[in-house]
Amino acid sequence: MTVSALSYYEPAWIHGRNRVCGPDEDLVTAAVATALPLIETAPCAVDRVIVVTRTPDITEGWASGVVARALGLGSAASVELRVGDAPAVLDVLARTPGGTVVVAVDLGTDSAAAAAALLVDGPGLDVDIVNREIDSLPMRVRHVGQPQVSVYDDSRVERDLFLTPLTARLLDGRDARVTGAAPAFLKRLGGTPEVTPTSGAAAALFALRNLAGTAEPVRLIALGEDGGVAAEVRVSGQVAVTDLTRPGQDEASQPRLRGALVEIPFSMPAYARAFPAKIGLVAAQCVCGEVSYPPREVCLKCGRVEETKPVGLPRTGVIYTVVPVHAPIPGIPGPYALAIVQLDESPVRVLAPVTDAAATAARIGDPGRLVLRRLSVREGVPDYGYAFQVDDRGITAVAEEVAL
Amino acid sequence: MRPVAAVGAGMVPFGELFAQGMKQMLPRALAAALGSVDKGMQKSEIQAAWFGQLQTSDGHPAGVLADSCGLLDIPVTRVENQCATGNDAIRNAVFAIGSGAVDVALVIGADKTRETPVAATFWDWMGLARDRGWDYPLGLIAPANFALHVARYMYEYDVAPEHLAMVAVKNHHNAVTNPVAHLRMEVTVEQVLAAPRVVGPFGVLDCTPQSDGAAAVLLAAAEVADRYTDHPVWVRGVGLGLDRVMHAHKQDMTTFPATVRAVKAAYAMAGIGPRDISVAEVHDCFTGVELMNYEDLGFCERGEAKKIIESGQTAIGGALPVNPSGGLKAKGHPPGATGVAQCVEIFEQLRGEAVNQVDGARWGLAHNVGGPTAVSAVTIFEASHD
Numbered sequence: 136m137t138v139s140a141l142s143y144y145e146p147a148w149i150h151g152r153n154r155v156c157g158p159d160e161d162l163v164t165a166a167v168a169t170a171l172p173l174i175e176t177a178p179c180a181v182d183r184v185i186v187v188t189r190t191p192d193i194t195e196g197w198a199s200g201v202v203a204r205a206l207g208l209g210s211a212a213s214v215e216l217r218v219g220d221a222p223a224v225l226d227v228l229a230r231t232p233g234g235t236v237v238v239a240v241d242l243g244t245d246s247a248a249a250a251a252a253l254l255v256d257g258p259g260l261d262v263d264i265v266n267r268e269i270d271s272l273p274m275r276v277r278h279v280g281q282p283q284v285s286v287y288d289d290s291r292v293e294r295d296l297f298l299t300p301l302t303a304r305l306l307d308g309r310d311a312r313v314t315g316a317a318p319a320f321l322k323r324l325g326g327t328p329e330v331t332p333t334s335g336a337a338a339a340l341f342a343l344r345n346l347a348g349t350a351e352p353v354r355l356i357a358l359g360e361d362g363g364v365a366a367e368v369r370v371s372g373q374v375a376v377t378d379l380t381r382p383g384q385d386e387a388s389q390p391r392l393r394g395a396l397v398e399i400p401f402s403m404p405a406y407a408r409a410f411p412a413k414i415g416l417v418a419a420q421c422v423c424g425e426v427s428y429p430p431r432e433v434c435l436k437c438g439r440v441e442e443t444k445p446v447g448l449p450r451t452g453v454i455y456t457v458v459p460v461h462a463p464i465p466g467i468p469g470p471y472a473l474a475i476v477q478l479d480e481s482p483v484r485v486l487a488p489v490t491d492a493a494a495t496a497a498r499i500g501d502p503g504r505l506v507l508r509r510l511s512v513r514e515g516v517p518d519y520g521y522a523f524q525v526d527d528r529g530i531t532a533v534a535e536e537v538a539l
Numbered sequence: 540m541r542p543v544a545a546v547g548a549g550m551v552p553f554g555e556l557f558a559q560g561m562k563q564m565l566p567r568a569l570a571a572a573l574g575s576v577d578k579g580m581q582k583s584e585i586q587a588a589w590f591g592q593l594q595t596s597d598g599h600p601a602g603v604l605a606d607s608c609g610l611l612d613i614p615v616t617r618v619e620n621q622c623a624t625g626n627d628a629i630r631n632a633v634f635a636i637g638s639g640a641v642d643v644a645l646v647i648g649a650d651k652t653r654e655t656p657v658a659a660t661f662w663d664w665m666g667l668a669r670d671r672g673w674d675y676p677l678g679l680i681a682p683a684n685f686a687l688h689v690a691r692y693m694y695e696y697d698v699a700p701e702h703l704a705m706v707a708v709k710n711h712h713n714a715v716t717n718p719v720a721h722l723r724m725e726v727t728v729e730q731v732l733a734a735p736r737v738v739g740p741f742g743v744l745d746c747t748p749q750s751d752g753a754a755a756v757l758l759a760a761a762e763v764a765d766r767y768t769d770h771p772v773w774v775r776g777v778g779l780g781l782d783r784v785m786h787a788h789k790q791d792m793t794t795f796p797a798t799v800r801a802v803k804a805a806y807a808m809a810g811i812g813p814r815d816i817s818v819a820e821v822h823d824c825f826t827g828v829e830l831m832n833y834e835d836l837g838f839c840e841r842g843e844a845k846k847i848i849e850s851g852q853t854a855i856g857g858a859l860p861v862n863p864s865g866g867l868k869a870k871g872h873p874p875g876a877t878g879v880a881q882c883v884e885i886f887e888q889l890r891g892e893a894v895n896q897v898d899g900a901r902w903g904l905a906h907n908v909g910g911p912t913a914v915s916a917v918t919i920f921e922a923s924h925d
Contacts, residue, residue, distance in 0.1 A: 397658055402671045409672030429673060429785075456691035456792055458739025460683055465658040467678040475687060475787055484787040486674055499694050511676040518676050 136231055138252045139259035140176065141344060142377040144169040145248045145332055147491035149383035153246035153332060158390055158468035159490055159508035159522060160247075162188055163198045166238045167205045167507045169251040172377045173236050174206050177253055182212045183235040185227055187336045189220045189360070190242065193517070194279065201519050204414040205507045207447070221315030221357035222364040224339035228252060228262040229366060241335035248332040250340035258372025260343065265354070266365035268304050272297035275360070290319070298324055298358060305365045311354035314342035315363065326356060343368065344376060381491065382527050388493040390468035397465035401513035413520050416450065416505065418483055419443035428483045450505045452478040452485075454523070457501075459494040467511060470494035476505070476523050490522035501525045540637035542761040544771030545920065547576035548886040550754035550879075552719040553871030555653050557751075561597040562607040564649050564753035568876075569608050572645070572755035577768040580757060582608070586641040588615045591628035591648035592875035593667060604647065621668060622822065622909020623779065623801075624648060625754070625878020626916030629905075630777040632758050642760045648879035649753035652872075660749070668910045674785060682746055682825060684911060686739030687786055689827030692793040693740060696842040698830065700740060704731035705848045706826035707744050707868055713855060714865025717894050719880075721750045721871030731826075745826040750871030754880035769923075772889045775811070775902075776919035778804030784913045797915035798835035798908050805904075805917040806837075813837030816859060816919075817900040818888045820881035822908045823866040833861070836906060836917075855895050863888065863895040874909070881905035882918060889922035 144165060145154040156165070166186045174181050184202060191197065199214035208214070217223060224239045231237065233256035240249040274293045276285040287293075298316055302324040305311070313326035315338050321328035331341035339357045346353050352369040411417060412429050419430030423437040428448060432441050457474035472489040474497060489497045490508055505521040512518065549571025551564050559567075573580050590604045597603055600617040604610065618628040625648040632644040655663055661680050668684070669675035692698060707726055714720035726744055734742035757767075764771045780800025783789050789796075806812055813836060821836065823829035830844035838859055839847050847853055853861035864870045864884040867877060885903035887893040901922050908915040 395658055397662065399662060399676065400666065400671075405671035413673065428787075456687045456694070458683055458686040458690050459736070460678065460680070460738050461736040462680065462682065462738060464661055464678045464680060466662075469678075471678075473677060473679065473683055473687065475792070486677060486679070486785070486787045488677055499691065511678075513676060520676070 136228060136233060136254045137257060137259040137261050137371065138228060138343070138374060139178070139255040139257060139372070140173050140253040140375040140377070141340060142169050142172050142251045142379060143248070143341065143344065144250070145380040147381055147384050148386045148389050150245060150386050154248065154383060155245065155386060156242055156247045157491060158392070159510060161509050161517065162186065162192050162240055162242060163201055163519065164508050165240050165242060165247070165249040167202055168379060169249040170206055170236045170238050172379065173251050173253040176375070179234055179255055181208065181234055181236055181253070184208065184212070184214045184238065185217060185231065185235060186215065186238045186240060187217045187219050187224050187227060188240045188242070189218065189335045190277070191216060191218060192242070198517065198519065201414055204411065207415065220335045220359035221339035222359040222362060224336050225262060225355070225357045225364050225366045226264065228254065229264045233257070239336035239340050241333035241337045243333065246333050248337045248341070250337045252340055252343070260374050261369045261371055263367045264364050265367050266305055266307065267362070268301055269362040270297065270301055271361050294320055294323065301358065301363050302326065302356065305356045305363050309354060311356045311365065312342060312346070313356045313358065314338045315358035384492065390471045390494070392466070392468050393463040394465050399466045399511055399513040401516050401518070406518065414507070416448045416521065417445045418448050420446040426482055428485070448483055449479050449481055451502065452476040452505070454497060454499050454501045454503070455484060456499060457489065457497045461494065472497050474523050485521065487521050487523040489525065491524050497525050541639060543633045543636045543774045544759050544761060544764040545756055545774060545882070545886050546759045546764055546767040546771050547572045547580060547757035548755065548883040549575045550719055550876070550883050551752050553721040553750040553752035553873060553880070555751060556651070557653065559751065561603050561649060561651065564751070565604055565607050565647060568647055568649065568753035568755040569645065572757050576757060577770065578766065580767055582610070584643050585610065585613060585645045585757070586643050587613050587632070587635060588645040588647065589618050589628040589632045590615055591618045591624040591646070591879060593619055593621065593624055593650055594664065596651045596654045620916065621914050622824065622874050623878065623907040623914045623916035624875045625881065626905055626907050626918045627779055628879065629756065629774070629882055629918050630779060630916060633774050633777050636758055636760050642763045644758045645755060646758060646879055647753065647755040648876040650873035650875040651751045652749040652874070653751050670785065680738070682738040682741050685825045685828050686741055688792045688795070688831065688912060689825065690739045692827065692831055695793050696845070698845050700732055701728055702830060702845040702848055703740060703745055703826040704728040706823060706829045707731045709848070709854050710823060710862050710866040710868040713863050713895050714869030717865050717870060720865040720869055721748050722865070722869045740827060741825050747824045747867040747872040750873045752871060752873040752876045752880065754876045754883050756879055756882050756886065770890050771923055772886050773921045773923070774918060775921045776805035776807070776809030776917070778802060778808065778917045780804070780915045782913045784911045786911065789912070793831070795831060795835050795908050795912055795915060797913055798832065798906065801915040801917040802836050802906070805919045809919040809921070811902060811919070815902045816904050817902050818863060818885065818897040819859065819861045819904040819906065820864060820866065820884050821861055821906045823862055823868045824872060826868065828908070829861065829866070832906060832908070836904070855897060860897045863893065863897060878905060878907045878916060885920050889920055
């Protein structure tokens with residue numbers, strides 16, 4: 136199938152030479168952040184989102200409904216979670232019909248990144264699988280419910296017994312770009328290594344961006360923990376690339392959990408009542424025009440009762456008031472800031488924590504946008520909602536046309 | 540409505556009262572109030588009681604009051620209206636006496652904020668005032684609740700951190716001589732500004748302490764007041780005001796509309812205005828809130844509060860002393876007791892018996908604002924004419 140748009144997301148926090156997630160990010164928030172610009176600008180309807188990751192943080196109770204609401208997908212849409220890495224992503228790109236967004240997410244403790252591709256029936260970047268190798272050398276094993284990963288810690292074994300022969304079979308004597316393994320491995324496997332921020336699922340889509348400017352078809356080999364694929368990538372039209380990565384912040388200024396672990400009380404009915412409006416950013420508009428958020432049953436302007444229709448809210452706004460919260464609040468990473476944001480061209484204000492910034496960074500009058508985050512974990516249940524991300528002039532979040 | 544008089548008032552000194560539960564504090568506050576009645580009052584003369592308490596500790600509030608104080612033969616109603624609880628309890632009792640239903644009523648307020656570890660207290664008390672689905676999980680603790688207002692107020696009116704610190708300096712100074720105050724120590728502007736930060740413009744010394752305590756006022760109908768005293772203090776006005784419960788719905792956060800509504804009703808009932816007030820106990824849970832209160836209560840124009848704190852007008856000896864007791868800031872803040880304890884102070888001020896006496900005080904005002912800054916209660920008293 137054909138990729139017509141790509142988006143790339145790396146979290147704000149700098150960890151050595153890499154980026155890592157903030158305390159309010161997880162698979163759901165990274166997937167939504169990355170997929171949203173593709174869906175907002177898609178030339179066709181998107182009715183399917185496939186999230187690919189090697190290490191899902193939640194398997195039971197996974198929040199596909201949160202993803203669907205936050206992306207504004209219709210009720211007929213599907214959101215799927217697939218466990219896999221770079222080869223799985225190329226497989227999905229090659230085999231899935233148009234109207235699908237494929238999101239690849241790698242959330243490691245020392246590097247994190249996500250990327251998404253919009254698949255269409257039309258021109259763009261064509262991906263075809265030309266070779267596939269299934270293999271297994273369980274160098275790392277993680278059992279469900281066990282926090283530790285069992286590692287057979289011998290990189291020579293991994294390289295010589297697994298990656299080198301696997302790559303040789305996929306290369307089949309030709310030159311190719313190679314992705315999906317740690318940089319130290321890629322240098323010695325043959326082919327041309329692709330430099331990507333992570334080496335899991337997202338590496339496949341970062342490698343696609345690196346093919347910019349190649350006129351001839353290119354062979355791309357993706358390696359993974361259970362084998363690899365070789366794909367032929369051919370340019371048949373323009374591809375829009377959106378880079379969502381913002382200037383980095385020192386990880387040292389990231390909010391952290393302090394003090395004793397305290398379970399914050401959770402009410403599932405309260406969660407359920409708030410859910411559609413809270414996750415979808417949907418207000419109620421009365422027939423008189425008055426907009427309320429959270430939606431009200433009784434109109435404050437005309438007094439009508441429940442004569443409303445849902446209306447989406449803008450995601451951008453300006454800080455009306457903001458305070459840094461220095462006091463340690465059990466269960467909430469801090470210090471952090473709380474803001475009330477006046478949404479652009481809307482009567483609505485929202486209360487939101489400020490994210491991706493030090494607690495004292497935000498000021499009254501700062502513009503920015505609302506982004507879905509995991510606001511808290513309450514009795515083990517992730518509670519999603521919107522946080523405010525202050526604009527930075529250096530942000531390159533504008534879609535640019537790139538000829539591949 | 541029949542005129543209503545306060546004929547007695549007393550309280551348990553505020554503090555970290557780990558040794559006293561509700562069952563100890565309530566009888567002691569009642570005994571202090573009964574003991575202050577000039578001509579004496581027997582407990583059996585009380586015909587109804589209103590009990591202000593936010594967070595139940597030691598169980599069923601009305602039952603604990605009746606049981607621990609030996610008041611089983613009268614009706615007891617628990618009043619809960621966030622930090623406006625105390626003055627709202629007064630308001631309810633005033634209407635009961637004013638209507639003729641009872642002649643003598645007890646208003647008592649008490650709370651224990653130090654019954655759980657500090658970590659648990661944040662969430663326990665936040666749970667009383669936040670929407671479980673929307674703002675509760677964001678950690679909108681009490682100082683943040685008010686700081687969001689004060690930060691905008693300081694921004695719009697160019698108010699400096701020093702102006703907030705002046706409130707702490709004044710109220711701490713007043714508390715030093717007050718034997719019932721929780722924090723009896725002087726502070727300086729420099730100390731307040733250098734204190735560890737809590738939320739936004741508030742450092743530790745801008746915040747009320749977490750206090751335990753209880754306070755009681757005895758109210759009587761005009762017809763029977765002279766049985767108890769020749770110097771009653773008259774309740775001339777009561778008012779209660781509400782506002783939006785979610786901060787995102789408050790259009791102008793440089794004011795507390797609940798206070799404006801409550802005080803408008805109280806002034807109207809008393810037939811006076813802000814210029815008549817000689818002494819006021821206002822809700823200074825955080826320093827900047829006292830400045831906003833000056834404007835909402837009509838003590839000055841909008842944006843002028845910084846001038847009247849700078850000029851010393853609200854210090855004892857100034858034109859309108861505010862919080863001569865030390866206020867919530869230094870006297871303490873057990874929420875259910877706070878408003879009642881303000882009335883204890885005003886009772887003493889208008890009888891010329893206060894430790895920090897305001898000379899010639901004739902009209903006194905007590906004010907609370909609280910919850911998600913969504914409720915306020917005001918009580919206005921007048922001294923007897925001798």
